[in-house]
Amino acid sequence: MVLYLIGMIGTAVFAITGVLALRRDGIDVFGALVLGIVTALGGGTVRDLILDVPVFWIGDFNYVWVAAGSALLTFFIVRPFERTQTLLLYLDGFGAALFAIAATEKVLGLGHAAPLAVMLGVWTSIGGGIARDVLAGRQTLLMSREIYATPILLGCALYIALRMFWPGVSWTSPAALLFIFGFRAVVIHRGLQMPDVLSTHRPS
Amino acid sequence: MVLYLIGMIGTAVFAITGVLALRRDGIDVFGALVLGIVTALGGGTVRDLILDVPVFWIGDFNYVWVAAGSALLTFFIVRPFERTQTLLLYLDGFGAALFAIAATEKVLGLGHAAPLAVMLGVWTSIGGGIARDVLAGRQTLLMSREIYATPILLGCALYIALRMFWPGVSWTSPAALLFIFGFRAVVIHRGLQMPDVLSTHRPS
Amino acid sequence: MVLYLIGMIGTAVFAITGVLALRRDGIDVFGALVLGIVTALGGGTVRDLILDVPVFWIGDFNYVWVAAGSALLTFFIVRPFERTQTLLLYLDGFGAALFAIAATEKVLGLGHAAPLAVMLGVWTSIGGGIARDVLAGRQTLLMSREIYATPILLGCALYIALRMFWPGVSWTSPAALLFIFGFRAVVIHRGLQMPDVLSTHRPS
Numbered sequence: 001m002v003l004y005l006i007g008m009i010g011t012a013v014f015a016i017t018g019v020l021a022l023r024r025d026g027i028d029v030f031g032a033l034v035l036g037i038v039t040a041l042g043g044g045t046v047r048d049l050i051l052d053v054p055v056f057w058i059g060d061f062n063y064v065w066v067a068a069g070s071a072l073l074t075f076f077i078v079r080p081f082e083r084t085q086t087l088l089l090y091l092d093g094f095g096a097a098l099f100a101i102a103a104t105e106k107v108l109g110l111g112h113a114a115p116l117a118v119m120l121g122v123w124t125s126i127g128g129g130i131a132r133d134v135l136a137g138r139q140t141l142l143m144s145r146e147i148y149a150t151p152i153l154l155g156c157a158l159y160i161a162l163r164m165f166w167p168g169v170s171w172t173s174p175a176a177l178l179f180i181f182g183f184r185a186v187v188i189h190r191g192l193q194m195p196d197v198l199s200t201h202r203p204s
Numbered sequence: 205m206v207l208y209l210i211g212m213i214g215t216a217v218f219a220i221t222g223v224l225a226l227r228r229d230g231i232d233v234f235g236a237l238v239l240g241i242v243t244a245l246g247g248g249t250v251r252d253l254i255l256d257v258p259v260f261w262i263g264d265f266n267y268v269w270v271a272a273g274s275a276l277l278t279f280f281i282v283r284p285f286e287r288t289q290t291l292l293l294y295l296d297g298f299g300a301a302l303f304a305i306a307a308t309e310k311v312l313g314l315g316h317a318a319p320l321a322v323m324l325g326v327w328t329s330i331g332g333g334i335a336r337d338v339l340a341g342r343q344t345l346l347m348s349r350e351i352y353a354t355p356i357l358l359g360c361a362l363y364i365a366l367r368m369f370w371p372g373v374s375w376t377s378p379a380a381l382l383f384i385f386g387f388r389a390v391v392i393h394r395g396l397q398m399p400d401v402l403s404t405h406r407p408s
Numbered sequence: 409m410v411l412y413l414i415g416m417i418g419t420a421v422f423a424i425t426g427v428l429a430l431r432r433d434g435i436d437v438f439g440a441l442v443l444g445i446v447t448a449l450g451g452g453t454v455r456d457l458i459l460d461v462p463v464f465w466i467g468d469f470n471y472v473w474v475a476a477g478s479a480l481l482t483f484f485i486v487r488p489f490e491r492t493q494t495l496l497l498y499l500d501g502f503g504a505a506l507f508a509i510a511a512t513e514k515v516l517g518l519g520h521a522a523p524l525a526v527m528l529g530v531w532t533s534i535g536g537g538i539a540r541d542v543l544a545g546r547q548t549l550l551m552s553r554e555i556y557a558t559p560i561l562l563g564c565a566l567y568i569a570l571r572m573f574w575p576g577v578s579w580t581s582p583a584a585l586l587f588i589f590g591f592r593a594v595v596i597h598r599g600l601q602m603p604d605v606l607s608t609h610r611p612s
Binding site: 055137 | 254319323334344346357398404406
């Protein structure tokens, strides 16, 4: 129940940040609706297609309602969200951590091996934002220098390692969540970028 | 039989408008072939993947032949199509209406709920054009101010409402089709755009 | 066994050329990892989704390891690869030929008709590079004038024709492979472009 609620909050946060990211480019209400839903549900949809399991929001349409409602709300009453843009950056970091660990767990639960679970955990977390940026004609995070996906990748690997070495303990998910969120929070707070040795972007 | 024919006409129209949209950007015969097919079949393909039913054109390859043939014809004998560009805009509006209602009906027929049917009806209608624009590096209609998807969304909802309140009557599909096509025709004829209150584009 | 090895070499080559294509645009190590994998495995993934068969790299994760390893190696030790860029162009032509014929064979083996096999053979070969370019915000080969996909399309058709007219002979695959690779090699060596009659690009 708590997990379900947290999942819905993650969905709402992703839809809100999705619309906020596009508002300045010029968008109408239908575009905001579609791209908010894509940001929130796109990553998990591709994950489920690749795993050949039913797409998660077909079985529980509340995901769509929450994403659509959050997107429309953000479009029409944007001011409170803009005032809290820094808060939303941190919430987005929390949503990303949550989506990644929940997906890693789901893939392991289907009996797949750890590397696939890490791969699809990362994808579930970043895929929606990437799909939104492709549909909106924006640069995706894959070509950006911001440290966004690396904490997620390391956090999913950490989650697997913890499960392997301390099976059966209850703090595995919270620890991995905290790791990802903490890493992202430091990145946001300090405005960190990939070090030059890990990037071919011109040194800034 | 009539429905099948109309479906093929819709496929042809989408392939033709798909190639026409790209011709000025510079394209070769292979690109026209692929992007014509994507425009005509892309939306329905994603719909079938999400519903986990066989992709419709694998069962009936005539869809691919019609799309491929129309795309190639348009590439080589473009002049008659260019002269009738306004006619094609209206035909595209008719094709969009047809694809939307047919898909809404298909999803309901599989036993799914109304909201999913509306969502996938709209997607089937606009998804092919969006995929084409992404592959061609063009701005998608999601970031444009043209009123394209809104009549489709309202028309699919209207179709559901009619079925609910007057079940068993035979004019449900034609009425919804007519609504979408009529709305689009007015938009095309008057060059209407989203009102400022429903758009964050700079007022024009 | 030989076929398996050749498949892995093709995967490695695609991942390497995928990263090389992006290095100058500015990319970090995570982007290189993801886009290298997408280039190598993207086309076959979409093929398997459309055919509704298990995605090939879920059954054999070595494909992912080879793609990921090649992408990372290319990112960190780029110099030897840059010196051999012309060699890589030819290797890419060989990889494209291999992916196309192997996919055509796979689709026929599943009992599908020849046209679908050709269509998905071509897609498997070019889809990964197209997905990479879309995710990286680059122009895809569909809008370029380079002769890339045409030899693949003709080669897959040739493969089908050979199988039909000389069933049971053993040189069908090698002949089609050689045709595609030879055609591409001539194109690369001479810098050929689509003739004006097959292109709407401004004459160069």
